[in-house]
Amino acid sequence: MDFTLSERESYFRDRVRTFIDQNIRPRQADFDEQHHEGDRWKVIPVIEEMKDKAKKAGLWNFFMPPHSGQTHVDDSFEFEGTQLTNLEYALCAEEMGKVGWASECFNCSAPDTGNMEVLHRYGTREHKEKWLRPLMHGEIRSVFLMTEPAVASSDATNIETSIVRDGDHYVINGTKWWSSGVGDPRCKIGILMGKTNPDASRHSQQSQILVPMDTPGVTIKRMLSVYGYDHAPHGHGEVVLENVRVPVENLLLGEGRGFEIAQGRLGPGRIHHCMRTIGVAETAIEAMAKRLLTRVAFGKRIADFSVWEERIARARIDIEMTRLLCLKAADMMDRAGNKSAQQEIAMIKVQAPLMALSILDDAIQAHGGGGVSGDFRLAHDWAAMRTLRFADGPDEVHNRAIARNEFGKYAEYKADRVSSGDLAATR
Incomplete structure (x- = not known):
């Protein structure tokens, strides 16, 4: 069993480590100062500065999977990212984990990483142009709306948020919480999981749909604390959706395919x-x-x-x-x-x-x-x-x-x- 890293694995890990040591770690004091001054829910300038540097250095969107030819819609390589393998990315992510705000500097922070993969794999060309492109450019942020306060969400079949077809729209009603990233003022798009057919088989009741966060009826009720920390400017929120109407084309992959x-x-x-x-x-x-x-x-x-x-x-x-x-x-x-x-x-x-x-x-x-x-x-x-x-x-x-x-x-x-x-x- 050979544990020697390949040249490519070492190359990306070492470049990330060097970038963090030379650019991010020395700016920790600037980050702390900007983080604690003024409004809690804001864009932190030093992160934006580091994002620009990382992008120019080619250290960007590491997590995007290698092209498999198995995406569900017509694709183009402009949405492919750096295409590191999971093993290659693991070595880079460990380095990012050593500084709390480093991941975002490389556009590799959750929940955007997972949401971008969903859009990449299951989104239409229109979804990608409208949401995936600005996410990959680090211009906006996103949220994944799954967990609910009223049910044990560890069993996702319990999720009760309703997604009901009404002509050319779906109408969404429900409450989500631990919606990570919703506190960021750049959070523009959410991927929501809810029920389109309560009478279907257990794992065919749920669907996932794109919800622009400025849609009427979407309300951030409160931001939640974690052992007293608010995790600003990222944060975790409780989100109420009341008669939220989104176009039918916002549904991902099809009804009943949320799981x-x-x-x-x-x-x-x-x-x-x-x-x-x-x-x-x-x-x-x-x-x-x-x-x-x-x-x-x-x-x-x-x-x-x-x-x-x-x-x-x-x-x-x-x-x-x-x-x-x-x-x-x-x-x-x-x-x-x-x-x-x-x-x-x-x-x-x-x-x-x-x-x-x-x-x-x-x-x-x-x-x-x-x-x-x-x-x-x-x-x-x-x-x-x-x-x-x-x-x-x-x-x-x-x-x-x-x-x-x-x-x-x-x-x-x-x-x-x-x-x-x-x-x-x-x-």
């Missing part, structure tokens, strides 16, 4: 989060090690207490194991397709946030009272990583899929066939 689209969107989106999470964990172990080496307690460096040696060692081991699983999942997606990699995607989606949270928790402990303050980024990162145990499906859903796959290997063992002798034989 098909969701599976095409969420697979890559899940692993993109995990890639960045490894970068977050790397910054946490770095902060923890530096703190332990520079603080003295009870007459010696805190780093010299064995409990901290054990925690640092465990953190490094966990990062390396998680990275290998993430790269394995990405490689399987490239070689065998997203469906074949479902098990690996589920495993990394559970493992990566848990790993990062454990390391961040230790790093916070190493920083004492400062760790829970705003003086360091650790508390903010912990809150962000904690949300990933819900995002794109909670741990319980992924664990269920993993367990069912494992049980499936031993399907011949059925309860009605197990006798005391069988049980004794398996001990």
Whole structure:
């Protein structure tokens, strides 16, 4: 088994790392100042400046998939992006994850990445001209409207928002929340999942439709906090849709095909989060090690207490194991397709946030009272990583899929066939 990176994998990873080190990281103070002054929901100038630099450097839209010839409508290469493989992108995304605002500088931040892939795969030429082009140019932002406050949205068949045909329009009614990105003033388009036919089979009731955010009846009721953070200017909102009318041509792919689209969107989106999470964990172990080496307690460096040696060692081991699983999942997606990699995607989606949270928790402990303050980024990162145990499906859903796959290997063992002798034989 060869773990050597290819020339192309190293090339893009190193270019992203160098760009971040030379351009983004030195501007952290500017970002912090602009982020905290004035209106919370705004465009941050230093990000726009970095976007322009990254675009000119050819470091842009990395996530767009290689052309497969299997898109649903007539396509052109002008909407193809850089076309990195999942494995190549994983290495770049880890570097982006080390600085909280870096992903947007490369036009690689959620939910735009997933929404652009949906438009690329399932949108018409008109959809692409109107929405995908400005998204790919980094001129507008978008939102994915799926989760609802009134139902357990981990089971998407529970989604109740109605999409009813009325002549040349669909009329939408419902409430969505955790609508990430809706607080950005550039958020112009939403992709909404709702029911077009409540009487159809369970997985054929839902559809996805494009909703311009300035459509009458769309109201941002409130912005939600995450452990006290508002995550401005990106943010997560509760959105109410009352008799929202959009043209029938805004429907994606066809009625009843919402789950098909969701599976095409969420697979890559899940692993993109995990890639960045490894970068977050790397910054946490770095902060923890530096703190332990520079603080003295009870007459010696805190780093010299064995409990901290054990925690640092465990953190490094966990990062390396998680990275290998993430790269394995990405490689399987490239070689065998997203469906074949479902098990690996589920495993990394559970493992990566848990790993990062454990390391961040230790790093916070190493920083004492400062760790829970705003003086360091650790508390903010912990809150962000904690949300990933819900995002794109909670741990319980992924664990269920993993367990069912494992049980499936031993399907011949059925309860009605197990006798005391069988049980004794398996001990």
